[in-house]
Amino acid sequence: MNIMNYPLIAGCFLISATVLLSACQVTNSTEKSSNTVSEQKNVNNSLKFAHTLKGRSDGKGYDLVFVADGFTQDEMVYFHEAVNNYRTFSEQYENVFAGQQNAWNIHLIQIPSNESGVDEPKSGILKDTTFDSSFECEWVDRIICVNQEKVLDVVSEHFPQYDTILVLANSTRNGGASLGNNIITSSMNRNLNNTIIHELGHGLANLGDEYTYGGVNLPATEPSQPNLTLNNDADSVKWRHWLEDENAWAINIFEGGNYLPSGVWRPTENSVMRTLGQPFEAVNLEAWSLALYEHSGTYYQALPATGSVKQAGDEQQFEIELALGTDLQNIEWRVNDVVVQASLPNLLTVNDQKQSYVVQASIVDSSQVIRKDSRHVSQDTLTWWVSLD
Numbered sequence: 597m598n599i600m601n602y603p604l605i606a607g608c609f610l611i612s613a614t615v616l617l618s619a620c621q622v623t624n625s626t627e628k629s630s631n632t633v634s635e636q637k638n639v640n641n642s643l644k645f646a647h648t649l650k651g652r653s654d655g656k657g658y659d660l661v662f663v664a665d666g667f668t669q670d671e672m673v674y675f676h677e678a679v680n681n682y683r684t685f686s687e688q689y690e691n692v693f694a695g696q697q698n699a700w701n702i703h704l705i706q707i708p709s710n711e712s713g714v715d716e717p718k719s720g721i722l723k724d725t726t727f728d729s730s731f732e733c734e735w736v737d738r739i740i741c742v743n744q745e746k747v748l749d750v751v752s753e754h755f756p757q758y759d760t761i762l763v764l765a766n767s768t769r770n771g772g773a774s775l776g777n778n779i780i781t782s783s784m785n786r787n788l789n790n791t792i793i794h795e796l797g798h799g800l801a802n803l804g805d806e807y808t809y810g811g812v813n814l815p816a817t818e819p820s821q822p823n824l825t826l827n828n829d830a831d832s833v834k835w836r837h838w839l840e841d842e843n844a845w846a847i848n849i850f851e852g853g854n855y856l857p858s859g860v861w862r863p864t865e866n867s868v869m870r871t872l873g874q875p876f877e878a879v880n881l882e883a884w885s886l887a888l889y890e891h892s893g894t895y896y897q898a899l900p901a902t903g904s905v906k907q908a909g910d911e912q913q914f915e916i917e918l919a920l921g922t923d924l925q926n927i928e929w930r931v932n933d934v935v936v937q938a939s940l941p942n943l944l945t946v947n948d949q950k951q952s953y954v955v956q957a958s959i960v961d962s963s964q965v966i967r968k969d970s971r972h973v974s975q976d977t978l979t980w981w982v983s984l985d
């Protein structure tokens with residue numbers, strides 16, 4: 597299915613998103629007073645309903661927070677099931693994603709709503725839900741707004757490290773939006789998982805929409821997105837390092853993108869940024885992987901901390917907690933500039949030194965999906981200067 601026919605694209609337009617934001621706030625402020633009592637009750641109860649499903653909660657890695665709205669206590673199992681489905685789905689979307697899972701954290705806010713469902717004002721359906729989800733926002737049937745202030749209040753209280761908030765509204769009717777403030781809404785429709793991946797393409801990797809519907813004006817300057825360009829010259833196009841790669845046969849310069857049929861170019865005929873459910877393709881996957889490193893770093897922790905180390909005893913261990921892990925990252929260890937074999941890829945034990953020595957660990961990405969890393973976000977060299985007691 598082409599994304600141009602898909603309801604959620606409204607949120608992809610920056611202009612609509614801005615308009616949407618204010619429209620939603622107006623809508624919600626009128627509903628707010630009637631919900632005050634239940635809101636207070638729910639927020640007070642929320643502590644036990646905030647829960648980390650996967651990963652860590654110390655702010656390292658990319659933090660997705662799923663927020664339930666319009667689910668009663670009895671229905672919360674469906675919310676949980678949807679998040680678990682997304683988790684499995686996202687781990688398998690691209691081969692390389694399995695090895696990137698260590699950098700993803702999933703948190704849940706599951707405050708039961710007083711009533712089940714989502715507001716549908718045109719039909720006179722108004723539900724008392726925790727975050728006031730409503731279809732028909734900004735007079736577009738499929739756009740789902742929420743009370744963003746409430747969402748941000750609750751999420752910030754429990755998961756201040758959030759990167760993207762996904763409000764799942766309890767309806768199977770098609771809809772959703774990207775509201776700004778890192779908030780994405782969606783109903784429980786059949787494209788939910790694909791939509792989340794597409795939206796994270798925007799949110800994490802700064803990828804642009806590659807479809808050709810709805811645009812009016814050419815961008816005034818070269819787009820910042822790695823997958824869109826005004827320059828169709830093969831010698832200087834921003835993804836030219838892929839054009840030289842004979843294995844990347846799908847990469848070329850295709851006209852159309854950024855909602856315009858001409859004047860803007862994209863790297864592949866089709867991709868996840870053009871049609872829901874499609875593969876990322878090389879240029880987008882590289883951008884995604886670089887962005888993940890940029891966000892998480894190459895490692896979370898080194899033990900001991902890098903710098904000066906005093907070795908007590910006969911041996912010293914050096915350990916690195918990698919951001920992604922050894923499936924996608926290699927470490928080359930050196931002692932006094934000589935490459936040495938580590939006991940485990942991320943663990944070196946040194947026990948044969950008679951005087952001060954230097955240990956270095958060079959971390960590189962081994963995923964094969966990154967060909968050009970101008971800002972060196974996928975590599976690091978750690979150094980310890982060790983003196984003996």
Ligand SMILES: [Zn+2]
Nearest residue numbers: 608794798805
């Ligand atoms: Zn989009």
